[in-house]
Amino acid sequence: MNRIFNYIRGDEYPNQTRTPSNRHKLSHLFESLKLFCKYLAKVLKHLFPSFVSASSILFIILLIDVVLLEFVVYRVGLFSGRFYKVLSDRDLVAFWPLAATSIAYIIINSLMKSIKDFITNLLSIVWRKYITLGLHENYFQSKNFFYLQHQFDSNDDIINVFIDGQNSSSNSKMQITNRRPLGIQNSVEPILGDLNCMEQNVNGMSEENVVLDNPDQRITQDVKNLCSSIANIVPLILISPFVIGWYGYQTYKTVGYSGPLAVVVYFLVWAMINGPLTAPIARVIYKQDKKEGDFRFKHMNLRINAESIAFYDSSQSELNKMNQTFNELLNISYRRNWKELMLKLFINLSQYFGGILAYFVLAIPIFTHVYDDYSPTDLAQLISNYSFKCQYLIYLFTRLYDILNEISSIVGNTKRVGELMEKMTNNINQSSRYDQKKLIDHQDDFCLQLENFTLQIPDAKRKVLVKNLNFKFKRGENVLISGRSGCGKTSLFRAISGLWNSYSGQIRYFLDPNEIFFLPQNSYFTSGSLLDQISYPAQRQNLGNESSPKIIEWLAEFGLSHLLERVNSDLTWVPEFNWSLILSNGEKQRLSFLRVLYHKPKFALLDEFTSSVDQQTEVLMYEYLFKIECSFMSIAHRDTVKKYHQIELKFTNDKNYDILHIN
Ligand SMILES: Nc1ncnc2c1ncn2[C@@H]1O[C@H](COP(=O)(O)OP(=O)(O)OP(=O)(O)O)[C@@H](O)[C@H]1O
Structure with a gap:
């Protein structure tokens, strides 16, 4: 266990050259446990949102079912001993009722086992729903x-x-x-x-x-595995001590102390052999999960960028990289398999040896004449009953051991899911702290102001992009942002939008920052209808049909009427195809621009939004911006667009800037 929990903290004692002191090890274990409990508490809060939640009720039903099942299994286990006796005595009168009861018990046994599996699965689905919906909420927040x-x-x-x-x-x-x-x-x-x-x-x-x-892997896969592991083993963990106690008592009743003692000693020996093999597997499981995520991401990336990769004709290089990622996954899978080989070998050995242990234990009283007064049929029944109880006791211990194995997987997945929950909550808290303080200054004539604004790249090196920028953006005085590629033009937009906070000085908003409309350099298209593309990011339920004629007019004006044909002239029809894949770059820019017209923002930040369209369309786009009285800051490299702006904010090479008035 110590090793499993060490792994939660990411420590790898076995590989360290300096052996830590016992005190250090203890405090380390304590810290690891604390951390695990913290993550587990986060997960549990989602699993049982309230006393009367569906999951709590299902969990109680499952517990009851598991307890009753153990009772039925016990009764069924004793039937063979009773059959030995009835058949040896050639007692036909006792045979028929016994046959009928055993059939009834077997049916009940199967029924309860199926119900147990059904509720276990149901519970893991419900838990997955709770956790995933909770994660989604935070994933899309802030x-x-x-x-x-x-x-x-x-x-x-x-x-x-x-x-x-x-x-x-x-x-x-x-x-x-x-x-x-x-x-x-x-x-x-x-x-x-x-x-x-x-x-x-x-x-x-x-x-x-x-x-x-891989946060996506954590949400899509790790949560699923975690829920199914917990649903499978937690009821067993809860009832195991009682069932073990019961069977221990039963074996004691038959052969005295030697019965349960033999099983305990037997199990401890195997546990000591198996124990050291378990912890490394937990580490490998964590790494394998990560590699699975990397591999899936690689395929997803290929899907998204299929056309560019096909244009580059870089199949071979992509294939190499894909296979390299896959090989890394395979390597770790092989490693896990090898590590599990030894463990499984010992587990199997322990199970099979366990099968004959009962006879060894019984051999002592039999050969020392303890049961000499038993008739052969009674002795046969006793041997059958005892071997069942002893084997089941060993099975219970082995199951306990399997539970330990499963715990290593739960520990790994709890860490991955708990980390994600914690990280997202931290981000949300920080973001709300920031948002609370990002308030607005009202001055009707202005959009925003940058004061002593020094922007840095928010990585470890903190490279300065622009120093001491002072600039006040007046409504209607549209600003062209220019400068060499990579000088920080888009980064200025990132700072204004709040994505980057790596600046000193001030950004003063003279309108609600949420009202600023951003048109990013890379157009994004969501799934859904043509109307969804144009109204994005508004949600569909907020849309009215009254805008349809206007949209159809815009589509015609921007040469996009053919898109209407693709959706059977129905703006709200949801096609199967992926919009990003069927649109040309120019079409993407024109269609994204319709979003500005749809939302009619007072202030827009436009990042190279005409770079892929012809000059005629460019003129049209700027004319429309004036028509809807939208003040804008736009990033552009072409000189042809200068005339649509009044001010040019030019980033120079020395992290400085010039403010030029355009005539
Ligand atoms: N997430 C990021 N982490 C680290 N560096 C980044 C990140 N995003 C951008 N940069 C760096 O910040 C610098 C400025 O990038 P930015 O996107 O603002 O350039 P730009 O002036 O808009 O360029 P272009 O005209 O080519 O679009 C670049 O050197 C870029 O590599």
Whole structure:
């Protein structure tokens, strides 16, 4: 167990050259246990949301069923002894009632076992539902799905933001020292990443900044495995001590102390042999889960980027990489299999030896004439009954051992799921702390202002992108953001949208930041109807049909009427195809632009939104922006678009900037 829990913390004592002291080991085990309990508590809260929840009721029914099943199994186990006796005595009168009862018990036994399996599965499905829905809620809150993919480095820079309605005075500034950790995901293996504070200081990463691999794998697979393991073994854990006690007492009644003692000693010997083989398997299971996630991600990536990869004609290189990822998964699967080989060998040995242990134990009283007064039929019944009880007792111990094995898988999955829950909650808390302080200053003529704004890349190196930027964006004075590729244009949008907080100075919002409309460089298309694409990110239930004629007019004007044909002229029809795959880049840009027209924002941030369209369409797009009276900041490389802007904010090479007025 010690080893299993060491693994929760990601420590690998067996590989360390310096042997830790016993005290260190103990405190280490304690810490690991604490951490496990913390994660388990998070998971349990989801498993049993209340006393009268479906899962609590199912769990109680399962427990009752498992207890009754054990009773029935006991009765069924004694039937063979009774048959020995009845048949040896050639007692036909006793045979028929015995046959009828045994058939009835066997039917009840099968029925209860099927019910047990059914409820176990049902419970694991219900638990999966609870946990997954809870995770989903947090995953989509505070853009967790983004922050978990882009693990950013944190530092204690001070962010100053303005309070509602207050102008630039010292008391309007707020200092936020605990910003959302920002950083870039790397390949640090979570299992090696100690959660211990000392390690964090060394790495410069806070506890909240532990890198999590494959959040999607945790949500889709690990939760499922965790729920089914818990549903399978927890009832057994709960009833095992009683059942073991009962069978121990029964074997004691037959042959005295030697009965249960022989079984306990026998089991302990095997447990000592098997014990050291279990812990390494838990570690391998964790790593295998991670590799499974990597492999699935690789395939998903291939699906999403199939066309680009096909254009590059890079099948061979993709194949190599895919197989490399798969080989890593295979290697770890082989390792697990090898490690399990020894364990399974010993488990099988223990089961088969257990089968004859009863006869060894009975041999002593039989050969020492203890049962000399028993008739042969009574002795046959006694041997049959005792061997059943003894074998079942051994089976119960072995089951207990299997439960331990399963616990290592529960520990691994609890860690993965608990970590994800904790990480998401931290992100949400930090984000709400940040959002609470990101308030708005009302000045009707302006959209936003950057004051002494210094923007850094939020990774460990903290490269400065722009220094000391002072700029006030007036409504109607549209701004062109220009500069060399990679100088930080999109990053400025990231800061304004709140995705990056790695800046000092201030961003003052003169309108609700939620009202700013962003058109990102890479268009995203959701599943659903053509209307869903245009109204995105609005939710379908909020849409009315009154906008349809307008949308059809826009589609015609932007040369997208043919899309209507693909959806049988029905804007709300949900096609099977994937929009991202069937649209050209220019079409994607034109269709995304319709979102601006649909939402009519007062202020939009547009990232290279005309880069793939012809000049005629570009003119049309800008004309429409003026028509809907949308103030905008747009990033563009083409000089042709200058004329649609009044101000050019030009990022220069030395992290500086120029503000130019366009005539
Ligand atoms: N998540 C990230 N982690 C680390 N560095 C990043 C991240 N995103 C962007 N960068 C880096 O920040 C710098 C600025 O990127 P940004 O996307 O703002 O450039 P840009 O000026 O918009 O470029 P382009 O004109 O090519 O789109 C680049 O060097 C980029 O590599």
